[in-house]
Amino acid sequence: MGASVGFIGVGTMGGPMARNLLRAGHRVRVFDLDSRLVAGLEKDGAEVAANAAAAASEADCVITMLPRGEHVESALFGDQGAATAMREGTLYIDMSTILPSHCERFAHRLRAAGVCVVDAPVGRSSQHAIDGKLLIMVGGEAGDVDRARAFLEPLGDTIVHCGPTGAGQKMKLVNNYMSIALNALTAEALVMAESAGLDPEQARSVMLGTVAGQGHMGTTYPAKVLKGDLTPGFMVDLAHKDMGLALAMAGELDAPAWLGAVAHQTYGLARRHGRGAEDWTAVYAALRETAMGDER
Amino acid sequence: MGASVGFIGVGTMGGPMARNLLRAGHRVRVFDLDSRLVAGLEKDGAEVAANAAAAASEADCVITMLPRGEHVESALFGDQGAATAMREGTLYIDMSTILPSHCERFAHRLRAAGVCVVDAPVGRSSQHAIDGKLLIMVGGEAGDVDRARAFLEPLGDTIVHCGPTGAGQKMKLVNNYMSIALNALTAEALVMAESAGLDPEQARSVMLGTVAGQGHMGTTYPAKVLKGDLTPGFMVDLAHKDMGLALAMAGELDAPAWLGAVAHQTYGLARRHGRGAEDWTAVYAALRETAMGDER
Amino acid sequence: MGASVGFIGVGTMGGPMARNLLRAGHRVRVFDLDSRLVAGLEKDGAEVAANAAAAASEADCVITMLPRGEHVESALFGDQGAATAMREGTLYIDMSTILPSHCERFAHRLRAAGVCVVDAPVGRSSQHAIDGKLLIMVGGEAGDVDRARAFLEPLGDTIVHCGPTGAGQKMKLVNNYMSIALNALTAEALVMAESAGLDPEQARSVMLGTVAGQGHMGTTYPAKVLKGDLTPGFMVDLAHKDMGLALAMAGELDAPAWLGAVAHQTYGLARRHGRGAEDWTAVYAALRETAMGDER
Amino acid sequence: MGASVGFIGVGTMGGPMARNLLRAGHRVRVFDLDSRLVAGLEKDGAEVAANAAAAASEADCVITMLPRGEHVESALFGDQGAATAMREGTLYIDMSTILPSHCERFAHRLRAAGVCVVDAPVGRSSQHAIDGKLLIMVGGEAGDVDRARAFLEPLGDTIVHCGPTGAGQKMKLVNNYMSIALNALTAEALVMAESAGLDPEQARSVMLGTVAGQGHMGTTYPAKVLKGDLTPGFMVDLAHKDMGLALAMAGELDAPAWLGAVAHQTYGLARRHGRGAEDWTAVYAALRETAMGDER
Ligand SMILES: NC(=O)c1ccc[n+]([C@@H]2O[C@H](COP(=O)([O-])OP(=O)(O)OC[C@H]3O[C@@H](n4cnc5c(N)ncnc54)[C@H](O)[C@@H]3O)[C@@H](O)[C@H]2O)c1
Ligand SMILES: NC(=O)c1ccc[n+]([C@@H]2O[C@H](COP(=O)([O-])OP(=O)(O)OC[C@H]3O[C@@H](n4cnc5c(N)ncnc54)[C@H](O)[C@@H]3O)[C@@H](O)[C@H]2O)c1
Ligand SMILES: NC(=O)c1ccc[n+]([C@@H]2O[C@H](COP(=O)([O-])OP(=O)(O)OC[C@H]3O[C@@H](n4cnc5c(N)ncnc54)[C@H](O)[C@@H]3O)[C@@H](O)[C@H]2O)c1
Ligand SMILES: NC(=O)c1ccc[n+]([C@@H]2O[C@H](COP(=O)([O-])OP(=O)(O)OC[C@H]3O[C@@H](n4cnc5c(N)ncnc54)[C@H](O)[C@@H]3O)[C@@H](O)[C@H]2O)c1
The missing domain is CATH 1.10.1040.10 (N-(1-d-carboxylethyl)-l-norvaline Dehydrogenase; domain 2)
Known part of the structure; x- marks a missing residue:
């Protein structure tokens, strides 16, 4: 019943995500440059692939969860890359956080071969990946995004379709822009309170009562x-x-x-x-x- | 029953605050450079003073609510300033937002004459001043702050004692530092979403589900x-x-x-x-x- | 022959400047809150005044060289301040670096009493003050500025009339804005060179050959x-x-x-x-x- | 007498540089995606190559002058890229401005094939490229850099060996960091002068007399x-x-x-x-x- 998924990159995030796909009844074939990570997943019921192309071969859906654009490029288009194994109609979902412009470039190349491409980077933390409660921001054509839901629903509790290819990445980056800068600002305010001789805990509690803390x-x-x-x-x-x-x-x-x-x-x-x-x-x-x- | 209050500066914030003190049963004598504002308060039961010294004269408590440190300095120490009329034991509460170092300097001069000094700048908006629901951040010695409560409680629903003289101002500035910078950051994130072709309303809703929006x-x-x-x-x-x-x-x-x-x-x-x-x-x-x- | 000058503030900069006025043949009466500094100047031929008013009294020209606007305000308008002793036609030159808006405020009060006001803050370093080679940026009316030259020429080798009252301060602050920020930028570039494993001395020499170093x-x-x-x-x-x-x-x-x-x-x-x-x-x-x- | 040079990328900078190599007596075979640029060079005596590999084939020295790292990567390692045609001992000089880490990555791949790699990005403007008076910042091993001089000397009047591979790029970026930020700072200072009502021309002339303008x-x-x-x-x-x-x-x-x-x-x-x-x-x-x- 479950579909056949090729999953490339099973680190901090990808590992628990692949497990949640197994748990949801999909057949998952995994690849990672780090073979110990792959071995751990084998025990949990995953098949092991020798390279990205092997993971992607015959899969209904290929997912990548890799650190940066360079890694995605190499897993797709490098030697024994997944692109060589994807067929007309294969669904490819990149869940890594990468530049929207890179995402669009990769999608362009894959579409030429008839692959259906969706970007679906995730928000929240590794604990949420374990719990299947990620925030998933999705970019792609409506039909492709609909097909992708079967694979995204086991991974997250909020799935937001943001627009065409790249829009998931854009939403992710805007969200992170805000939260990452806000962290630096929060640190400044609390340090300033302490430098002023105030109790930083009292300062935090005052601010939680105003837009300073509530946004x-x-x-x-x-x-x-x-x-x-x-x-x-x-x-x-x-x-x-x-x-x-x-x-x-x-x-x-x-x-x-x-x-x-x-x-x-x-x-x-x-x-x-x-x-x-x-x-x-x-x-x-x-x-x-x-x-x-x-x-x- | 009520005490006698000299209130200097009855603009956007000070006007409604003086009214709330009248409503709470205090006798309030007001002064402002803008005589129309004073006239308005007279109708609501306030006495009118011809200058800051007259407002402060014989008052149990003198409150200033003025734009900047320069204005406070001039209302206190200028010609016919309030300082000349404050006696040993008079309670002086500055509710303006000014530099903590200015606040400390003014307090130092007034204490030499036996005046009890409290700084109590306020957070939130003019609507909260009208509703008596300001956030009041207070600096001063515990005994003085306790005396001040009778005059602050009609004005706000949250009164926080933050430390010695100047600590109210410091807390206020830290809180505003955070909320004011956060506004600029929020604007950047929403503009970035729109520049990226995203729906800014959807971006806002996504962020409200993460620390980006929640802080x-x-x-x-x-x-x-x-x-x-x-x-x-x-x-x-x-x-x-x-x-x-x-x-x-x-x-x-x-x-x-x-x-x-x-x-x-x-x-x-x-x-x-x-x-x-x-x-x-x-x-x-x-x-x-x-x-x-x-x-x- | 020489004129009579009241000089208030004889610290790092003011001390050598007062000496250069003495050397140029002026009678100089000095005042400083730090009496040791005054004593040093007495040996070099200055008269000593007990307060700012005494320094200003009967002077053709009063000069202030004080740290900040607050100090100028207090030396002019505080107890026994110089303003009480300046007459119609006295020339007042403030050579301190202060906010243009403060400068304009002080000038306004002094002009009401007929005092001729010039602002003349200085550029360069304390060594230039000693050598009489300061850069002097002057604001004021043409006639007043002309009168001021007799007192400025012993102090600097470049005297620039920048516009009306406050214009000297504005030019000074623009100049300092640029030089002070440029210092921080220069530090970043040289540290970046070293962080990159380059020889910072070679980097400096390369940049001295381009607009990076030449501006x-x-x-x-x-x-x-x-x-x-x-x-x-x-x-x-x-x-x-x-x-x-x-x-x-x-x-x-x-x-x-x-x-x-x-x-x-x-x-x-x-x-x-x-x-x-x-x-x-x-x-x-x-x-x-x-x-x-x-x-x- | 002259050597054989493959030159890839003959735009604003590369065009005049290739001409200067021809003028210095080298045989130059050029390639650019824009065929009109190539045609222009043919008139000046260059040979035309159909792709990057053809330009590099049999060359003693291959030079790239391309916009960004992506372009260099594709000219080297893409279809019919120059890398396929470079032999053991070929000298490769990249004169584009790219990230040092990309430069190091490309060098690593080329060295595996015995190619001698030098990075030599340039400073100054397109006019300097025409005049053969560029500033050239060079990274690479001493022997390779010595071989490169024959090709760099017709292009620039200042050639600085900055360290190992990537060091040329690093020096270039540090220099540009400084000059580019300094431009933004200069703009702020002159705009501030004008906003303050000063004559910006006078402000510039004052600053040219201080470290503000001199650095x-x-x-x-x-x-x-x-x-x-x-x-x-x-x-x-x-x-x-x-x-x-x-x-x-x-x-x-x-x-x-x-x-x-x-x-x-x-x-x-x-x-x-x-x-x-x-x-x-x-x-x-x-x-x-x-x-x-x-x-x-
Ligand atoms: N960790 C978090 O909290 C978090 C949260 C949200 C989003 N993300 C994003 O998720 C992505 C993955 O992050 P992560 O924390 O799991 O990283 P990670 O480094 O833990 O895992 C990445 C895995 O990819 C593998 N890999 C790299 N290149 C490969 C290749 N060419 N072929 C096969 N495998 C390859 C690595 O061996 C590694 O196991 C990143 O883009 C990150 O920004 C992470
Ligand atoms: N407006 C807000 O939303 C808000 C919120 C929080 C805190 N505050 C702070 O409250 C303070 C007052 O703000 P506001 O909005 O009421 O200002 P405002 O300008 O509306 O009122 C100030 C009043 O002070 C009077 N005044 C000035 N100098 C005087 C003097 N020497 N003697 C007598 N009267 C004098 C003015 O005539 C004016 O009526 C400021 O420090 C402000 O930062 C304002
Ligand atoms: N030091 C420099 O390199 C330099 C260069 C250019 C401009 N400046 C400017 O020159 C001004 C003076 O700087 P400085 O380095 O000479 O400072 P300083 O602190 O060495 O000297 C200031 C003097 O003013 C005296 N003083 C303060 N208040 C007084 C008062 N009310 N009455 C009488 N005397 C009083 C102090 O006792 C002190 O001796 C500052 O505005 C500074 O920004 C300094
Ligand atoms: N223009 C300047 O003032 C200046 C000054 C210093 C350094 N630089 C640097 O020099 C480099 C080149 O700049 P430019 O101004 O000459 O750019 P340009 O855009 O004018 O020229 C680049 C040329 O490269 C060609 N090209 C791109 N990809 C190619 C490929 N794969 N194969 C073959 N040709 C390809 C383009 O068709 C174009 O003609 C840049 O890295 C730039 O930062 C420029």
Whole structure:
């Protein structure tokens, strides 16, 4: 009943994912450059392939879960690469996090041979891979994405179709852009609290009660800029002033404030766009203008 | 029953705050450079003072709610400033957002005359001022802060004593540092989504399901670095790699990514501190080291 | 013969400057909060004043050379401040580096009393102060600036009249903005060379042969953007690409590259302004547009 | 007499370079994906090759001058790539600007076949390519670099051997890092001058008289930090203060100051390293410590 899956790259993420496919009743043939990892999966019921082409051969679906674009390129198009074994109609799903432009390039080459290509990078952590509770962001044509669901559902609890080929990667990178930078910003705020002689635990608890800790995406943005209301709840000019004070304090304390220093400049940009007296969420409107060139 | 309060600065925030004090049964004498604002309050039951000294004269408690440190300095120590009218034991509460070092300087001068000084800047918006639901961050000696509660409770629903004089300002600035920079970062992420051809509304909804939208303070930090566990859920090195990909994508799209570009450097710093294979929350530990000089 | 000068603030810079005024034949009355410094100048022929007002009293010209705006404010307008002793027609020269907006505020108050105000902050180092070879950037009305020359010429070898009151401070801050940030950038480049295993001395010598070491102001700018020629000698797009490569290399090496990361974003902005195929000096044109709003 | 050279990539830079090799008496066989460019060179005496392998076949020396690493990879290792035609002892010189790590990877593959590999990216502009006056930064083994000189000397007037394979690319990227970021900084300073109401031409001329315009590499660095003298000519703490003032002014003017905002943080770092009272060139020492981990 289950389909036949070739799974290439069974490291931290790929290993538990392959196990979840086995558990869901698929026949899984695995390949990894590290043979010990492959041996571990054999015990759990996987077949072992000697190379990527062998893993892909006769598979209904081929999945790659590899570190970077170079690895995907080599697993697909290198010596005994999977591309040589994929037939017209084979479903190929790349779940690695790679550049969208690389993803599009690989898809282009594979489609020439009739392969159906879907990108489906994942969010969350290795524990979520084990638990089959990944967030999966998918790019590809609707029909291909539908076929892919049978293989993605055992792996994640949230599957989001984001658009054509590459759109999964783009969503993944946007999400990671935000979470990774936010981590650096969070670190600055807590270190600044401690440098100021505050109790960082109290600071964290204060911030968890404000947008500082709760974020803007579910609070100020839907309440203001996203519904087109820029009457000031808190003004761009006041935010610009307060960030100036915070940076002056950080300067006196020698607390690192790299992201805030740059964010201060973003408010300057919003002021140059004539948005000083608008709600602080107008920063989004101003930045959008610089990027999209709609208005000025 | 109520006490006698001198209230200086009845603009966007101070006006509704003075009204809430009247409503709570205090006698309030107000002063503002803008006489129309004062007239409005007179109708609501406030007495009108001709200058800051007159507002402060014979008051149990003097409150200032002014734009910047310069304004506070002039309302206190300028011609007919409030300082001339405050007596031994008068309680002075500055609720403006100003530099902690200015706050400490003003407190120093007032204490020489026996005045009890508390700083109590506020968080949230003007609507919260109207509703008496401000977040109030307080600095000062315990006894003074206790006396201040009678005047703060009508104004806010969360009153946090953060430490000695200036600590209220420090907490306020740390909180604003975080929320103001986070706004700029949020704008970048949503603009990047749109530049990438994604639906920004879908991107927002995806991020609301991850730490990108929910923040680290209530999620990854308590689960990892704050309890001393740096075994990787998601590795610094992977975050560094993914931010590199996101920046490369942003570069191809010409999407603005100022904060992320700087955050990428912060991960470089964590790697230099030997934390590449640790959990990404180790960025906090690394930044703390550079600021506190504990180790490394 | 010489005029009578009140000199307030005789520290690292002010001390040697007062000596040069004595040497030029002026009668100099000095005041400093640090009495040892004053004593040293007494031996060299200065008169000693007990406070700022006494130094200013009966002087043709009063000069301040103090650390920050707060100090200038207190020396002028504090207890026994110089302002009380200056008469209609007294020439006041502030040579401290302070905020232009503070400078304008002080000038406004002094002019009300008929004082002639000039700002004349200095560039270069303490050795140049000793040698009378400072760079002096002057703001004020032409007549006042002309009167000031008699007092400035013994102190510096380059005296530049930059515009009305505050213009000297503005020029000073722009100059320092550039030199101070350039120092941080220079440090990054040399550290990156060493992190890459290059000989930093060889790297410095290579860069001294290119605009990297020689700067753009006297080379590419006059050759291209400043004469309106944006045909590409080196294209914005190529510079954007090369900075991307340099940042990728820095990422692999874990070399700090904060300024470059941000500069990369500036090229993104130039590309968004449609200037990708223009000469790299078009970055100036693009930035000018965002600041001046001329065009887009 | 002349040697036989295969030249791949005859665009803006490669075209004039190939002409200079012809002029120096070499036999040059060229290939480019754009056949019109090849036709132009044929008139000037070059032989035309149908693909990269044909250009490389029987050549003493093969040169590539292509946009990016991907193009070099495909010209070498793609279908009918040059690698198939290079023999034991063929000298291969890549003059494109690419990532050092890519350069090292390609060299590794070619060396396995006995090819002698040199990287020799160039500095300066297309006009210098025409004039044979490029700056050429070379990486490779001494013997190979010596062989390469015969082919490089017609192309440039400065040839610097920087170290082993990849070192030429590294030097090139460090040099470009500096010059490209410096362009963005220069733009900020001149725009700030204009925003402040100064004459930007006067500002440029003032800065050309200071390290702002002349750079630190040939002035303050050799005079101070590079000879181990950190006694302050101009103190880190003062530079930190002055940058704070410049940023405050920029904030009031809404002038963009992204690089300065970040540079201010670098001075904070130097202060955290205990270097506040040292010469401002100590910023280099502090940054070096964070990167090299020598000291703290
Ligand atoms: N680890 C996480 O928390 C996490 C979370 C979300 C997304 N991701 C992404 O998932 C992808 C995989 O990450 P990971 O943590 O599992 O990495 P990993 O390094 O643990 O595993 C990758 C595996 O790929 C194998 N491999 C490399 N090249 C190969 C080739 N050519 N052929 C066959 N096998 C090859 C390696 O031997 C290794 O076992 C990455 O793109 C990563 O960014 C990881
Ligand atoms: N507005 C907000 O959303 C908000 C939120 C949190 C904190 N704050 C902080 O609260 C403070 C006040 O902000 P606001 O929005 O009410 O400002 P505002 O400008 O609306 O009101 C300030 C008032 O002070 C008066 N004033 C100035 N100098 C004076 C003097 N010397 N004597 C008497 N009156 C004087 C002005 O006439 C004005 O009416 C600021 O520090 C601000 O940062 C504001
Ligand atoms: N040191 C340099 O290399 C340099 C170069 C260019 C410009 N500057 C600028 O020159 C100014 C002075 O710098 P410096 O290095 O001479 O500082 P400094 O600290 O060596 O000297 C300042 C002097 O002012 C005195 N002072 C402070 N407040 C006073 C008051 N109210 N009344 C009387 N005296 C008072 C102090 O006692 C001290 O002696 C600063 O604004 C600085 O930015 C310095
Ligand atoms: N232009 C400058 O001012 C300058 C200055 C210094 C360094 N560089 C560097 O020199 C290199 C070349 O730059 P350019 O300005 O000459 O670029 P260009 O785009 O003008 O020329 C590149 C040529 O390579 C050809 N090409 C691409 N892929 C090919 C392939 N696989 N086989 C054969 N030909 C191929 C293209 O058709 C094109 O003619 C780049 O790495 C650039 O960074 C340029």
